[in-house]
Amino acid sequence: MAMAGLYRRLLPSPPAIDFASSEGKKLFLESIQNGTMEGFYRLISYFQTQSEPAYCGLASLSMVLNALAIDPGRKWKGPWRWFDESMLDCCEPLEKVKARGISFGKLVCLAHCAGAKVEAFRTNESNIDKFRKYVMKCSASDNCHVISSYNRASLKQTGTGHFSPIGGYHAGEDMALILDVARFKYPPHWVPLTLLWEAMDHVDETTRQHRGFMLISRPHRDPGLLYTLSCKHESWINIAKFLMDEVPILLKSEDVKDIHKVLSVVITSLPSNFGEFIKWIAEVRRREDGGQTLSPEEKARLNIKEEVLNQVQETGLFKHVAAFLSNSSCRQLPKSGHEDTLPGIAASVCCQGAEFLGGKSSRPEGYCCRETCVKCLKINGDKPVTLVCGTVVNGDNEQGVDVLVPSSPGRPHCCCSGSSDYIGLHPDGNDVLTALLLSLPSETWAGIKDEKLLQEIHDLVSVENLPTLLQEEVLHLRRQLHILKRCQENKVDEDLGALLS
Template sequence: MALAGLYRRTLPSPPAIDFASLDGKQLFAEALQSGNVGGFFKLISYFQTQSEPAYCGLASLAMVLNALAIDPGRKWKGPWRWFDESMLDCCEPLEKIKAEGTTFGQVICLAQCAGAKVEAFRTAQSTINDFRNHVIKCTNSEDCHLITSYHRKIFKQTGSGHFSPIGAYHAGSDMVLILDVARFKYPPHWVPVSLLWQAMDTIDAATGYRRGYMLISRPQEAPSLLYTLNCRQESWLSTAKYFVDDVPLLLQSEDLKTVPQVLSLLFQHLPANAGDFVAWIAEVRRREEDGSSLSVEEKGRLAIKERVLQEVRETKLFKFVTEWSFSGGSCCRNEPSVCDKDSLPEIAASVYCQGAELLNSRDGANQELCCRGTSIESLRAKEDLPMTLVSGKVVSGGREQLLDVLVPISLANSSSSGSGLHNSTEIHPTTNDLLTVLLLALPYHTWLGIKDERLLAKIQDFFSTENLPDILQEEVLHLRRQLQFLRRCKDKEADDYLVLASLT
């Protein structure tokens, strides 16, 4: 009887030593005694096998994020929030990753999007001694974990590029324990640091750059609560380049006298689809049986998001953006994709489909989803303040699923909402909010090319983060770090983009 497929591989030893072998156990016992397994127990508690042959980067990252107890802020299955490979899709569609795998830069991007702090080094920007010191640092701590990107051929293993975390370090033999996420293929194994460095110091044919390693830890700063930058759209790199590199040059080349002139100049030169570059985060949940109840946790998250939204609308800049959007120079004339996406039912319809894919752990490939019957209701959730719940039905393959979108709103008068809802006093996040936080997130040096000193002083006052309320300041600074990082994290950029200390 013929059996199809392969059942594991024999681990080439040497150079590797099987973790479960007598020698492997002895190495671990000695490493444990010397204190170089501090991160092992957290990692082993969340050790997982990659679910697809090309998901080694996703599995390594999900394992590390869970070991660090970073909250994904969205549900995985049932009521549980948990990092799974299927949730790591903010930089590339999962179907593309399944076919092509992930690059070094994409894993960095995914870690950043997931709310982690990342320090990344290609071998061209590091030395073997630096690497060894970082290994020692992370294997002695529960708060930092190291993921390596290496070529299997150096270890006489089958396959090519691969990602896996480091679980322990043995000082006497100068060996590290690789927790190989392709557990269907090879078990965890010890390899010499010198050989792992050689395996990392290889060229990735997909990018033309050397591989390397990254240190993943929890950020000291709070992750984004309401706003985030979107790097899934094809034009995200050109949009990031526009705001970081091109805007300062535009401001130097024009004789500007007023704030509206500055805004008009910026919006008139926006790249195509720039309106998709910044987004607000909507929480999706399965419809409860009673149809309306919100948990204390959900109420709390919504209340914080509404506080952020209200603080955005109390800035001087928001008032200028709103006034400008209603003026004859409105961006809607030249860039409808920026301004025509404020209809709550339309927003919800798009979010439903994304939420259905996430809640069902699907990657969206060859799946037909149809949204039907949205309805909007206001709930009394906290201190008699209304909260908005948008309910709808997603149909897939003849099956229906009821979903809710929890929408933050702020109490605004009709003259300042800027959303087109002139008679409404409860306004969800709109284009004017998105443009305001994006402009606030631009680096300080963006405005220094303005020639008129009085205008420069006014602009610096408008765009200063120092006087913002604490929670909004954290939100804006997080977006600023995202913007600077995204500008540099594309694999085709210069190698020195990985000098990330100033970005984290």
Template sequence: MAMASAGLYRRTLPPPSIEFASPEGKKIFTEALHNGTMNGFFKLISYYQTQSDPAFCGLATLSVVLNALAIDPGRKWKGPWRWFDDSMLDCCEPLDKIQSQGITFGKVACLARCNGAKVEPFRSDQSNIDDFRNRLISCSSSEDCHVIVSYLRTPLNQTGIGHFSPLGGYHAERDMALILDVARFKYPPHWVPVTFLWNAMNTIDQSTGQHRGYMIISKLNRAPSILYTVSCRHEGWSSVAKFLTEDVPLLLKSEDLKDIQEVLSVVFKSPPSELREFITWVAEVRRQEDGNLTLSEEEKGRLAIKADVLEQIRSTALFKHVIRWLDSERSCCDTIANVGDEDMLSALGARVCCQGADMLTGCRSSSGNCCSQIDVKHLNVGSENPVTLISGTVTTGGSSEQGVDVLVPLCQRKPSSLCLCNEGQCIGMHPSTADVLTVLLFSLPLHTWSGIKEEKLRVEVASLITTEDLLPLLAEEVLFLRDQLHFLMTDNGARSD
């Protein structure tokens, strides 16, 4: 005999909300549709999903919107299909941490940005109800943008605390918004008065001390690949971000610096130990399929973009200063310069293979040892875009195994102290330490450098970190990282402009 266990089955939707599928809700929908403020609804409803975990409201909301905007994730979901699912949105923070602690407004914005969306976040203390209503009307009348709201359920007389959901439309005469609640196991889609919704957004998230709010999400017109992202996957990310955005400006202001090398020493000589992990690179990860080592045209295209970004970094004057500083540090100390062991192909391959395993196979290992049998191959050597392929085997529970491939551009430079060598050929996995530190400097808020006392030096630094002279791909990467850092630091209440 089957036994049923006790649990919760839905909630009664309390007023002032009106259930979307009720006779009154249908009437409101029909009127709003006639008035042209439901155009965004049809895309959203086509990809509407229920959050797969009680804490995944932000991830599910983002998945719905990213799919509705037809943004290609550039990586597989299951089988051969590329598709956004809340289980894939872990580039900023591990899923198990979100599962236990939820996710903040700034990190949802950061996730949207690193997955190919344009994000305009508005906390309630930086906006007002009239601006919110106008933006809601604009997005509801279009298929090109959507509104995500972060709100407290209590002002809507609902059970629970903070929540994220997309808005599906607007009724002007009744001044009501349609919440497509991603917690469909609890409440169905429902209409709410905009004044009530604004009051629910105009609340404080106790985890950050910052106001909730809303964000406008649209498709970002950029190259179909990114190389760098800010990572919150390690516990020390907050102290690193604080060091870079608050401590570094104060240190630069307090010391009498004479040249660029001294500036770099201030930034890199005594940072938190997790600095090297704060900006990480996005690798191509795929399942091994019947030992196939060929690359699809899409994979080749994305890897070519990554290679172009790397070359653009290395062509900057700032990169040359970073190399000079790293070379000088290697000979006299064991600070950040001695991260060469972590640049070993097999070690980095195992780590990236393990991170990709969660997305591809469901393996969730924090030990970094879920990938074994690491093998390194070089593909298309001698061609325009050679590739390093790191293959590993992932144990997925029990005794089942899955092969995983990691693809990165192959270094084509002459051997140097910044790359590993084999028989006179550079075999280093890139981005290297020098690449990452260079792009980190580019991504820091502009106010970071304003306190340098020596005017000539201050002007020189400004000329090195300006995005105006960067080639388009690198400029996009830098602005992307600045946006991410801004979203994360506003969660901490820090200045990031």
């Protein structure tokens, strides 16, 4: 019985030249000699085929983010943090992307939320000379990559709107190498840069905006080293709306006279699932990796995480939040849950979560529980970190893992005594809540009528008063919140300048 289907397409040549053809190989070798294929090596190392016909934008972006070695700050599968199309669900639900694709503006939004540095240009706001300059710059470096949004029809290819990264440039022939993520359809191919510009200079019928290109590079340091906003769950829409729209109105309507009342107004009104919105990023290493010595990279990440955590706990706002949450009348407040922070990685990290998320242990003997076991681990002979051993349950397979978190001052490094009678405690989330409040826009507090209190709040939440590491962490969270809000309002394609500001 015959089965209907499509097996690839014949690449229209001209205008394109197949990368694997003799002419394509010649262009490739000449470009290597001219130094305009440096970006190719990392891209080809992470080259992927889009898993859905409409996932060209998501595949292009995940490929570039992995090539830039940007940490997603969230799990892919098992204990691994890795960009995949399924991870890029912040600015548009995956089901919508699967059905209709994604717009240029929302792909820019996704790149920002993922922690990349992004410059985006529509063709009506740029010109071919600038485009050529950026293609040459990124082709001669592995620190930046260009993703092009173009109409296939201009290249005599089937289909309409498409995204793909540019893998290299041949200066003599003025040709760009398109690493087409729809490899089931067309192979990588060279095209005249002028023709690619014409293909980009089309209006997207959905947004009524011109297509264009984006320059994606790695920030000078990873943002979101300790915290990140998560929009994997639908709750982010309500929480983002509450934080950006409702909190300022609440503070205007309430007659607040002191910091305690301000915190009461905000915290007691938080949606019950706000803990799904902001996550802390722990480190995980598999037991079968062998040994208990951390690599220099692991050690560096943990040291920075520890410093960020210490800086959060040293802020005046943290002290107010901790005092407020320690009040007996606040015990029933919604907690910043950690249950989904490492789901399936360490079964239940209640002891580690209670200490780490709560900042400092309120019990001198520490926390422990049946599901986990906390032990000491030296960082190459230096300071100890907390090691939480757990079990990955994946079908019939169980694999041991270690969850590593920095040791906070005043907190015990070891809390195991072999007893099975310890009670798992859920964290208060003092430091997580502090980071979330610090990330709110400065205008959030403008409705407070008491000028003295307004000044006090300003001093507590001012980004300028924060140490550099924490300042960058908070600004990243604030950018994420801003972008998510614009996505929620469907405004990202209207004004890219506002998105990138």
